[in-house]
Amino acid sequence: MELFKNQKDLKMDVLKEVGNIGAGNAATALSQLLNKPIDMAVPKVQLLGFEEIAEKVGGAEEVVFAVFLRVEGDAPGNLFFILSPDAARSLLSRIAGISEVSDEELNEMELSALNEIGNILAGSYLSSLADFTSLSMYPTVPALAMDMAGAILSYGLLQFGQMGDDALLIDTTFLEGQNEIEGQFFLIPDPESFPKIFNSLGVPFE
Amino acid sequence: MIEEQSVIKVGMADLNVGSYDKVIRTTGLGSCVGLTLYDPGKKLGGMAHVMLPSSEIAREGKLNIAKFADTAIPELLSRLLNLGAIRNRIVAKMAGGSQMFAFAGGNDTMRIGPRNVESCKRALENLNIPLLAEDTGGSYGRTIEIACSTGLLYIRSVQKGIKEL
8 A cells, every 4th residue: 555655764763753752752751760770762653464463563463452442533543551560560569569469360450550551641742743743632541451462453554445455554652771672652543543643744745 | 362383374355264272363453353163063164364355456466365354255265165164154253454543534544444345234134144242443453363263253453452243
């Protein structure tokens, strides 16, 4: 599928900057919560087949924690904050002061704390994006799931599914220290949102 | 589960068929539905990983017929018939169609799992194919595989382990 006819490189760079600003603010929020520096990998913007998107987090069957928000407003889309089970437990123990996080299933309070952390980070991602683009973007109430990555991420592909077999993903990874992955943000704007995002940033869409 | 060499993988919005010792598998079904058709006499099986309920909403240039319930199931049936399956022996099973995220207000897109299930059932009725068993709904992901030697459908989920239909 061809999403952009002209100036493809420029448009991809603009979307990288979108990911950079959103995740940059979320990284700051996370580093304040953790009281330690959080680094961020350079955002990746890729048009990927549905299968490849789950590969980004270790495959369709990989078990992950994900906070999912549907973005509504001028430029609707889907936003995921994804954590490995280990990263989720480590976040809980450090932020929520839950010292004994069991290896078993998380209890209700732990899940709720995780959902709230995801909500804070996703909120800062979105609000900085809305400021940057002057578009209104507001999140739905976040929902948390722990399950197979393929099953979770498929919810972000429904809008693209109506027009093709791949989706444009803005992927930003949080790092702590050398290369320990702390979490990943996936933003998948609806196909209709791209003209609005580009117009708001002064990039002609066609 | 089964050794990799005899496994036929079906991706998202994809379908495939196999026979005898083959196992057909699809991974990470959430709102999507994994639908299988099987001819027990010839030991021929097929699986579709359906993503959306109806091709009417498609706005793509070249339609991927494996993606939509109303187009994938007739295609899967004709692929099986091409392999020599006998029409009136074919039976169906399905799994998936869960609702992973429950949002307050619950707009239509988020009900996509149940809608996929309904649409698959309608397509089976139209084709007059009996649905022998299903494991649908809930709020969890599933990986499924059908053994073409037996027609048994194995369903694996993170919290509930392995189930057999």
